Amino acid sequence: MIVYRLAAKQYINDFTGTGAKLFGGRWNPVGHGCIYTSEHISLALLEKFVHANHKENMERIALLRIEIPDDPNLIFNTEEKLLKKSWADDITYSQWLGEQILGDLSIVAFTVPSAIVPSERNVILNPAAAEFKQVKFLPPVDFTTDFRLLSKLLS
Template structure:
């Protein structure tokens, strides 16, 4: 399966995590966020960047998850009804932190907070099977100038 990550060009040559706080992890917990499609990866960036931030030099990372790789799934019915709100970040962070700390799988499939029935895939660089995940290529990516954040 292929997943996608859009990032600034200087970070696009290898699979690395910043350890910054996000929806599914607390600060200091290293997770690589990817999306099921280029379009969802684009939207994830748009909601997190200002309009001027979209003018930077970006790449879309095409990442291969081998079919035999274990993927744990968190479905929306396992979450509170308003899990996607900012006030409930802590609920998602607890789930993600637990997944990371217990190293249950190299990949965690989580629902998109932006589009219902779409999925993001979190990668655990500390999992022993992470080495089986391959960065296939990093393609140039330009946000359409009509996109406003």
């Protein structure tokens, strides 16, 4: 499985999940490191955009392609139908669930629906997993897109 991560150039090579550990996220509480990725570059862009405070946060970013082994024992697929109906509006719930999954060190990654595009999936990597060394990080590349859209939406 290939997944994509968009991040500020200065943080793109952090494979420890430090940012998520320090600040928490939808699927992890503070204190639990992980790496947020998406199954599609376009979803990674939307996820990055929704968290950007200023246009500048979107201008100096890089794209990282990540290969996760296609081993069903290493990847947990969170089924949306089993999630609490209001999961997208209840960050306490999604963080609790993510904490449970991140605590299972046999799971290298878990997939979750995107709150932005629920029919698409984000993939959360667990750097503390026993087999995390099987994940392959390809060299990052500068990310470019047509920023006209972003300039209309961000100040």
